[in-house]
Amino acid sequence: MPAKWKTELVRFIPLITLLGLVALVATIEPSFVRFSTLTVLVSDTMTLFLMASGATFVILMGGIDLSVQAVASMTSVVVAALLPELGVLAVPVAVAAGLIAGAAGGISHTLLRIPSFISTLAVSGVVTTAAFLFSNERSINISGETRDAHLAWMVGEFAGVQAEIWVGLILLLVLLFVQIWTPIGRFCRIIGAGEQAAIASGIRVDRIKVYAFMLSGATAGFAGVMMAARLGSGSPTLANEFLLPSIAAIIVGGTALTGGVGSVWRTFIGALIIAVVRIGMTFVGVSVFAQQIVFGLVLVLAVAVTIDRSKILIVK
Amino acid sequence: MEAERRGRTDGLGSVIRRHRRWAPVVVLVLLCAIIAMVNPRFIDPFNLVRLLNAAAIPTVLVMGATFVILMGSIDLSVEGVLAVSAVLASAMVANNFTSADFGLWAVPAGILLGLAIGGVNGVAHVTLRIPSFMTTLGIGFVAVGVATAILQGDTVRISDKGFRALSLERILGIPAGVWIAVAAVLVALFIQERTRMGRWLYAIGGDEATARQAGVPIERTRVMAFAVAGAFSGLAGVMAAAQLGQGHALMGQGRLFVTITAVVVGGTALSGGVGSVLNSVVGVLIVVVLFNGMVLMGLPPFAQQGVQGLLIIAAVAMALDRSRLSFVK
Amino acid sequence: MSRAVSAVLEVSHATKSFPGVVALDDVTFEVRANEVVGLIGENGAGKSTLLKVLTGVYPLDEGEVLVNGESARLRGPRDAFDHGVAMVFQEQSVLITLSVAENIFLGREAEFTRGGVLLKAKMHAAARVELQKVRLDVDPATSCADLTFAQRQMVEIAKALSLDSRIDGDIVVLLDEPTSVLEAKEIELLFEIVRDLRDRAAFIFISHRLDEVLAVSDRVYVMRDGAIVGEMASADATTEKMHELMVGRALQHEYYRENRQGEPGEEIALSVSGLAAAGFTDVSLALRKGEILGIAGVVGSGREDLARALAGLAPISAGEVSVNGRPVRLTSPSDAVGAGIGYVPRERKVEGIVAGASVVENMTMASIDDFISLGIIRHGRERKVAQSWIDRLRIRTPSTETMVGSLSGGNQQKMVLSKWQIAGSSIMVLDHPTRGVDVGAKEDVYELIRDMTDQGLSIILLGDTLEELIGLSHKILVMRDGRITATFDAPVGAKPEQIELITHMV
Structure with a gap:
C-alpha cells in the first residue's frame, strides 16, 4: 500500500508544488489569494498554456518544438490582418496557418531525418520571414469594434470569469480527450517510451509524429490569436520570449524531456507554477x-522536485 | 566470411559514409563558390576579414557547446554566461560605471566567472539529476538576472583602449579577436584530442553505461565539460565587451541558437558521441558565410531568417551521418 | 590447503536473491591458476548472476568472493578489474565512437598521461602489444565503427587481456558467450589464443554450445535453478551427460510437447521465392498452415536478417513474398502487420515491449484500429480483450494497467505473443522466443506455440538452442553465409540429430 501511495504522490507533486507556492506567497501577502487576483493571474497565464499545450505532445514523443513562438507571432499577424474582412473566420484561418507551419517542422524532421530541434528551429526562421512579408514589416492594429465584434468570446467575460480561462479550460479538456481517447495521444507517449517497439508493432510512427507537430503548430497558432486579441494588435515579433517559458512550463509540470511520461494537465499546472x-x-x-x-x-x-526519476535511467 | 561479404555489398555505402565526414566542408566550399559567383565582392579581402571577424565570437562559443553536445547534453546558458562575463569584464577595465581599472586582468576574471557558472550548471545537473536542458536554462536566466540586477538596466561604457585592442588591434592585417578565436580552437582541440576528459566525452556520448563500467568518472567528467563550456562562453563575453566597447545584460541575445545551429550544421550529432570541435568551426563558417552572402546579395533583413532556416535544413540533411542513428528525435 | 592457495578466484557458499527468485543458491565455485573452466546452464540457470557477482555488479546476500585466497569486496567491474578479474561482455561493450586503442584502455588512460597530456603514441604502442595477443591486425587509431562485429569482439578480448601486463600475479578472464558473433575460423583462433595465454591467465568460459565448452576447458561446472548441479573434468564429460545435468532429466520429448505436434494443413500460408536483402540471397521457402518451420544457422548465417526482412524491418532487394497466395510488399513493419505477419523480436526490451506503457496498451498496439470507433479508443473493450488473454495465457500481472517493464521476462514474452494474436496475425516470426525467459515460463511458451499452430497459425522459428529448434519444428531449414544449405523434415519420432544440422551450419 505505501508504495502505491508513493506513486500516487509522485503523480501529484506538480499540483502540490503549485499549492505550496500559492500558500507561500499568500502568507507574505494575503491579498494574493483574493478571487479577483487569482482569476487575473490565471487568465494571464492562458496564452502561455495555449502555446505549451500542443507542444506537450511533441515532448511526450521525445522531440521538441522550438517554432511555437514564431508560429504564434505569425498567426497574430494573420488574424489581425484578416479580421476586418473575414470576421471570426480569421481565427480558423490563423490556426490553420499554425497547423501548416507545424506540419512543415514535422515533415522535414521525419522525411529528412534531421533532429526536431533543428527542423523546428529552421521552420521558425521561415515562419518569421513569412510573417514579416505578410505584415509589410509592421504591426497591425485591431480596432476596438472589430475586436468586440469577433473576439469577445475570447477576451471578454463569461459567468463572472475572464473568457481566457474558459477558453483555456475547454482546450485543456479537448487535449486531454485527444491524449486519452485517441490513437494520436496514446502513440505520442508510446513513441516516447519505446520508439523501436512501436515501429516493430506496425505503428506508422512518422505519421503520428507529423500529427503531433501539427497539433503543436495549431495550438501555438491559437495562442497567437489570443495574444493578438488581448493586445489589440498583431506583430511578427509579438510572441518573442515565450519559447523557453513554454518549454519550462511543460517540464516543470513533470513531463519528461526524454519523452514517454507526462500529460497536458501537467502542462496546465506547470504554466500556473511559472505564473505564480x-x-x-x-x-x-x-x-x-x-x-x-x-x-x-x-x-x-x-x-x-517535480521530475519523476524512477522512469529515467540516464540523465543527459 | 560473413563480414567480408557484407563489406562488399556495403562497399558503396561505406565509401559514402567515410566521405560524409567531409560533407560540411563541401557545403562550405559550395556556398562560398556560389556567393562569389553571384557577387565577386565576396572574395574581396575586406569582406573576408569582415567575415573572419564576424566568426570570431561564435567560434569561441561553439568550442564549449561542442563538448557539451558530444556528451549528448545541451548548454542553454550561453547567452547568460556571455552577458554576465561581459558585464564583469567591462566593469573591471576603465569605464563610466565603476572606478576600477584593472586592465587586462578583466580577461582571466571573465573566463573564470564563466568557468564557475558552467561548474554550477554541471553540479546542478549531476547532483539534482535533472536534464541539462533545464539546469542550463534556469541558470542562464539567473546569469542574465545577475547582470540585470547589477546594472539595473544600465550599460557600462568602456574607455580602456588597451582592452578594446583585444578585438580591434590588427596583427598581420587580421583583427586580434580572430587570433584569440584561433587560439581558443587550438586549446579546445588539445582538450578534445589530448586529455582524458576529451576522450571521455566521446565515451559518455557513445554509451554512458559502458563508460561507467569501464571506470570512467561520469559525474566528474560531466561537471568538467560544463565548466569548460562556461569558460569558453566567458571568454566570448570578454571578447564581445572588447568588440562593442560596452557591457550590458542583453549582450548575449540571439547567440544561443546560432551556436547550437553551427554545431549541428558542422556535423556534431545532438544525440552525442559523434563530432569534433573542428566540425563546429566549419559549422560556424557556414552560418557566417551564409549570413554575409545574404547581405551581399541584398536580401532584406527579414528575409534572411527564412533563407537561413531553409539552408540549415539542407545543410544538416546533407551533413548528418544518420547511418549510425536508428531513429532521430 | 594447497588447493585453496592455488585457486585464483573463488566463490564460497554464495546466495543471492531477487524479489521472488533465488538467483544463486549456496554456490561454491573456483578457478585455479592456469585453468580454463567451463560454465554451462540454460538461460536463467544463474550463470549471468554468478558472473555479475564475480565482477562486483551484485553484492552477495550470503557467502563471499575470494581473490587469490583472500576475501575481496568487489564494488563493480572496474574494481574487479583492478583485482585481476576481467570480463568480456556478452553484449558488446565496445564503444563505436572511440578508436581501438581508446577502447582497450578506456578508464585507464592515466597510465598514458603526463601532466594532463594524453600520449597517444605511447597508448597506440601499448595497444599494438595487446592486439598482437589476439592476432588482430588493425591500426590502433582506427575507429571501432569501421570494424566488423568479430573484430570488435577481439578488441573486447584484447581489452580484458591488457590486464595481464598491469597486474602482478594471475589474472582471470571471464568470457561470456564470446563465440556467439564469431565465425568458425575465428572461434578456432579464439581457442588458440586461450590455450596460448594459459600460463599467464585463467579463464572462465561460458557458452551454450556444449561441444565448444568441452573442446576448450579443463573442467566444467553445470548450473541449474541457481545451484551448481555438477562439476567434472572435461575428459570425463560427454555432451549427453552435461545436457542431462542442465535440464535435470534426460531429453524428454514431452518438454517440447512433441505429442502435440500435429499434421500441418495443405494450404501454403507464406511462400517466399528468390528473396534477397542485406545478409542473405536467393531464399525460397513455403510455410504451410499450422506448420512450424525452424531455421537453423550461426550468427551471421543470414537467418536473423531473413526474419527481419519478413517483419518489414529490413529492405528487400529482390524476390517475392506471398501470404495466403496473395503477393505482398513488405516495405515497412506496418505492411507486414497488415499482411498478417507478427514479429517476436530477439531484443524483447527494445523492439518487443514498451516498458513504460501498460499491459493493455502494449497488447493492443498492433491492432489499435480494431478498438477505435468514431475516432475514439474504446478503453472498456480493449481492457476486456486484454483481460481475456491474461487469463488465457496465465500472464502474471497485477492488472491490465500495470507497466509492462515491471513484469518478468516470461510474462512479457507471453504478452508479446498475445499482442500478435489480438492483431489476428496468421504468421508469426519468432526470433529467439525463449531468450531471457526462465525455465518454468519456457514450457508455457512452448505450450503456447503448440496452441497457436492448433488454431491454424503458421510459425517461422529461430530457436534459442538447436535442441529447442529440433524439438518444436515440423521442418528445418539450415542457412549458412546467407543461403539455404539444407532442409530436414522433423516429424515426431524421426527428428534429425543436432550434429546433422551442424554439419550444414559451419
Whole structure:
C-alpha cells in the first residue's frame, strides 16, 4: 500500500508544488489569494498554456518544438490582418496557418531525418520571414469594434470569469480527450517510451509524429490569436520570449524531456507554477531587477522536485 | 566470411559514409563558390576579414557547446554566461560605471566567472539529476538576472583602449579577436584530442553505461565539460565587451541558437558521441558565410531568417551521418 | 590447503536473491591458476548472476568472493578489474565512437598521461602489444565503427587481456558467450589464443554450445535453478551427460510437447521465392498452415536478417513474398502487420515491449484500429480483450494497467505473443522466443506455440538452442553465409540429430 501511495504522490507533486507556492506567497501577502487576483493571474497565464499545450505532445514523443513562438507571432499577424474582412473566420484561418507551419517542422524532421530541434528551429526562421512579408514589416492594429465584434468570446467575460480561462479550460479538456481517447495521444507517449517497439508493432510512427507537430503548430497558432486579441494588435515579433517559458512550463509540470511520461494537465499546472512564481515575486516585493535570478533558481528547483526519476535511467 | 561479404555489398555505402565526414566542408566550399559567383565582392579581402571577424565570437562559443553536445547534453546558458562575463569584464577595465581599472586582468576574471557558472550548471545537473536542458536554462536566466540586477538596466561604457585592442588591434592585417578565436580552437582541440576528459566525452556520448563500467568518472567528467563550456562562453563575453566597447545584460541575445545551429550544421550529432570541435568551426563558417552572402546579395533583413532556416535544413540533411542513428528525435 | 592457495578466484557458499527468485543458491565455485573452466546452464540457470557477482555488479546476500585466497569486496567491474578479474561482455561493450586503442584502455588512460597530456603514441604502442595477443591486425587509431562485429569482439578480448601486463600475479578472464558473433575460423583462433595465454591467465568460459565448452576447458561446472548441479573434468564429460545435468532429466520429448505436434494443413500460408536483402540471397521457402518451420544457422548465417526482412524491418532487394497466395510488399513493419505477419523480436526490451506503457496498451498496439470507433479508443473493450488473454495465457500481472517493464521476462514474452494474436496475425516470426525467459515460463511458451499452430497459425522459428529448434519444428531449414544449405523434415519420432544440422551450419 505505501508504495502505491508513493506513486500516487509522485503523480501529484506538480499540483502540490503549485499549492505550496500559492500558500507561500499568500502568507507574505494575503491579498494574493483574493478571487479577483487569482482569476487575473490565471487568465494571464492562458496564452502561455495555449502555446505549451500542443507542444506537450511533441515532448511526450521525445522531440521538441522550438517554432511555437514564431508560429504564434505569425498567426497574430494573420488574424489581425484578416479580421476586418473575414470576421471570426480569421481565427480558423490563423490556426490553420499554425497547423501548416507545424506540419512543415514535422515533415522535414521525419522525411529528412534531421533532429526536431533543428527542423523546428529552421521552420521558425521561415515562419518569421513569412510573417514579416505578410505584415509589410509592421504591426497591425485591431480596432476596438472589430475586436468586440469577433473576439469577445475570447477576451471578454463569461459567468463572472475572464473568457481566457474558459477558453483555456475547454482546450485543456479537448487535449486531454485527444491524449486519452485517441490513437494520436496514446502513440505520442508510446513513441516516447519505446520508439523501436512501436515501429516493430506496425505503428506508422512518422505519421503520428507529423500529427503531433501539427497539433503543436495549431495550438501555438491559437495562442497567437489570443495574444493578438488581448493586445489589440498583431506583430511578427509579438510572441518573442515565450519559447523557453513554454518549454519550462511543460517540464516543470513533470513531463519528461526524454519523452514517454507526462500529460497536458501537467502542462496546465506547470504554466500556473511559472505564473505564480513570476507574479508572486512582485507581490512579495522582489525587485524587478532581481526577479529573473529568483525565477531561474525556482525553475531549477521546481524541476528537481517535480521530475519523476524512477522512469529515467540516464540523465543527459 | 560473413563480414567480408557484407563489406562488399556495403562497399558503396561505406565509401559514402567515410566521405560524409567531409560533407560540411563541401557545403562550405559550395556556398562560398556560389556567393562569389553571384557577387565577386565576396572574395574581396575586406569582406573576408569582415567575415573572419564576424566568426570570431561564435567560434569561441561553439568550442564549449561542442563538448557539451558530444556528451549528448545541451548548454542553454550561453547567452547568460556571455552577458554576465561581459558585464564583469567591462566593469573591471576603465569605464563610466565603476572606478576600477584593472586592465587586462578583466580577461582571466571573465573566463573564470564563466568557468564557475558552467561548474554550477554541471553540479546542478549531476547532483539534482535533472536534464541539462533545464539546469542550463534556469541558470542562464539567473546569469542574465545577475547582470540585470547589477546594472539595473544600465550599460557600462568602456574607455580602456588597451582592452578594446583585444578585438580591434590588427596583427598581420587580421583583427586580434580572430587570433584569440584561433587560439581558443587550438586549446579546445588539445582538450578534445589530448586529455582524458576529451576522450571521455566521446565515451559518455557513445554509451554512458559502458563508460561507467569501464571506470570512467561520469559525474566528474560531466561537471568538467560544463565548466569548460562556461569558460569558453566567458571568454566570448570578454571578447564581445572588447568588440562593442560596452557591457550590458542583453549582450548575449540571439547567440544561443546560432551556436547550437553551427554545431549541428558542422556535423556534431545532438544525440552525442559523434563530432569534433573542428566540425563546429566549419559549422560556424557556414552560418557566417551564409549570413554575409545574404547581405551581399541584398536580401532584406527579414528575409534572411527564412533563407537561413531553409539552408540549415539542407545543410544538416546533407551533413548528418544518420547511418549510425536508428531513429532521430 | 594447497588447493585453496592455488585457486585464483573463488566463490564460497554464495546466495543471492531477487524479489521472488533465488538467483544463486549456496554456490561454491573456483578457478585455479592456469585453468580454463567451463560454465554451462540454460538461460536463467544463474550463470549471468554468478558472473555479475564475480565482477562486483551484485553484492552477495550470503557467502563471499575470494581473490587469490583472500576475501575481496568487489564494488563493480572496474574494481574487479583492478583485482585481476576481467570480463568480456556478452553484449558488446565496445564503444563505436572511440578508436581501438581508446577502447582497450578506456578508464585507464592515466597510465598514458603526463601532466594532463594524453600520449597517444605511447597508448597506440601499448595497444599494438595487446592486439598482437589476439592476432588482430588493425591500426590502433582506427575507429571501432569501421570494424566488423568479430573484430570488435577481439578488441573486447584484447581489452580484458591488457590486464595481464598491469597486474602482478594471475589474472582471470571471464568470457561470456564470446563465440556467439564469431565465425568458425575465428572461434578456432579464439581457442588458440586461450590455450596460448594459459600460463599467464585463467579463464572462465561460458557458452551454450556444449561441444565448444568441452573442446576448450579443463573442467566444467553445470548450473541449474541457481545451484551448481555438477562439476567434472572435461575428459570425463560427454555432451549427453552435461545436457542431462542442465535440464535435470534426460531429453524428454514431452518438454517440447512433441505429442502435440500435429499434421500441418495443405494450404501454403507464406511462400517466399528468390528473396534477397542485406545478409542473405536467393531464399525460397513455403510455410504451410499450422506448420512450424525452424531455421537453423550461426550468427551471421543470414537467418536473423531473413526474419527481419519478413517483419518489414529490413529492405528487400529482390524476390517475392506471398501470404495466403496473395503477393505482398513488405516495405515497412506496418505492411507486414497488415499482411498478417507478427514479429517476436530477439531484443524483447527494445523492439518487443514498451516498458513504460501498460499491459493493455502494449497488447493492443498492433491492432489499435480494431478498438477505435468514431475516432475514439474504446478503453472498456480493449481492457476486456486484454483481460481475456491474461487469463488465457496465465500472464502474471497485477492488472491490465500495470507497466509492462515491471513484469518478468516470461510474462512479457507471453504478452508479446498475445499482442500478435489480438492483431489476428496468421504468421508469426519468432526470433529467439525463449531468450531471457526462465525455465518454468519456457514450457508455457512452448505450450503456447503448440496452441497457436492448433488454431491454424503458421510459425517461422529461430530457436534459442538447436535442441529447442529440433524439438518444436515440423521442418528445418539450415542457412549458412546467407543461403539455404539444407532442409530436414522433423516429424515426431524421426527428428534429425543436432550434429546433422551442424554439419550444414559451419
